[in-house]
Amino acid sequence: MEVRMKKRRVLITGGTKGLGFAIAKRAVSEGSSVFIVGRDERRLAWSLEALNQGPKHAPLAFGASFDIGDKHAIHPLVALAQEALGDIDMVIHNASTLGPLPMPLLSDLACEAFEAVLAVNLLGPFRLTKAVATSMALRGSGDVLFVSSDAAVSHYTNWGAYGVSKAAQDKLMGSFSAEFPEMHEAALPGADPQTLASPDAVAAWVWNELLEAASSGVRYTAPSMTHAQAQAPHVQTHAQTGAS
């Protein structure tokens, strides 16, 4: 079995708070380097400072402020992440938006608000994956993780736009997976960070499971958790096709 380095270079969208920040913390604590992206510059500065605390020779956390829903943010953010990290081994599509709060009924949602939800939750991951996937596949390694939701499979009032975007993102992940022979799906069990567990607990689990999945090539399904689901098409030349 191929021995994989545990130190990764990880690009995390929405990495300044919540699950994204928790995964960044976990990654840095294990010696991996991260490039976090968030819209709020002050929040970003605070997060980077928090991540780079401690006795280290060089900072492991880098970041930049971009809106992942903006088409023109994608290549600059990839370039800056490449430059800061040296290379990108893993992309975690974690950024997402619920749209206007409180969440209105679908019929009451402005057309532009629906488009904005799709731009962040669906088009952003499409564009960012497109910008990195071929070079990852040619170099023979890389992971792309999509953070999904149970709203992608169940229907709830007021969650229409978000649910549509997450269902479509699942399809996006599956389609990329089908088109890249090197990719296979690793459907990771997850937990809703808001209701089931702390983001830190989920992050620890996702991070460890990801490292595990990276060397196994097995399709994982959630044994007991039904809320959030994280799914990772996983680029690895030697990977086996996943089996449930």
Added chain:
Amino acid sequence: MNPAHAPKAARARRLLQVQDGRETSIGTLFSRGDLIVVNDARTLPASLPLASTGAPVETFEGRLLRPPRIRAHSMAWDLELLLFQSGDRQDPTEARTQVPGLPMGAQLRLGHARGHVVHVDPRSPRMLSLRFDEPVMPLIHRYGVPIQYAYVKPTLDLWDVQTLFARAPWAVEAPSAAYLFDQGILRTLQRRGVQFATLTHAAGISSTGEAHLDALLPLPEDYEIPGATARSVRTALAEGRRIIALGTSVVRALEGNVATFGAPTAGRFVTDLRLSEHTQRAVVTGMLTGVHEQHTSHFELLRAFSSSELLVQALAQSHALGFTHHEFGDGWYVEGPLAAVA
């Protein structure tokens, strides 16, 4: 022949095989055992709007001569630039080369940041280094746009100048031969048993607008060859298989590497190899490249692969077939035997 006025899809690009003067396609040219080496440099927004700090304010376009080098543990970040008069981007660059000499220490603004001149190249007052007290990569990506071409009508943005293979942000201008590929073409060839390998070559500026400076191009350029690529190339060489370069930057990196080390060697190095009819190729049997007109430097370097007669014929044939030339135009495949191994 006309230049291509806009980016177009890879599969809309046409391809001529120089040796027999016939139109062909990437899908039919290559087969099992061939090794295609690609440059995975990502293109930088290398055209920067600069302004003097004094009155009256003068404005310039600064083009990166090469990607910024990282200086570990340094608190100063330098940009090596070539200055142009600012102007309408559709004015030919040749008309924008008159710029006043800037003294050492002179300040130029790039957006919110100020840099000062720390080096002026003795060969031209237009070639200088600006030092900033903050990292320059974010500045470049915040204020820069891709280098524009007078004959291309739409304003190019970064999506237009990234190739399928883009990875590390090292290219000042796109390694444009890669525009011949999309994912579908790549997959078709891979299924057929064509092998692919990557290297990164920091393709620099392609023209300066002045003949005496163009004569200096290409400047010495950084390149990096991964271990897996060095192994693939060595094996293909040993087995006598074809090694095809996607673009001149790949030829420079591979031939420069072998000229220096004697065999394909992994690592990060600098090449100053200039391709010409005198180049003794030891690695690269064929090259996919854009179509360029006679008397351009790009045309001349194709003589590393083929005789002038064949190239001139291919040009006439491309013209007759209605090919377009320049960065976003159609392509050529040119091949020639390797020099006898010494």
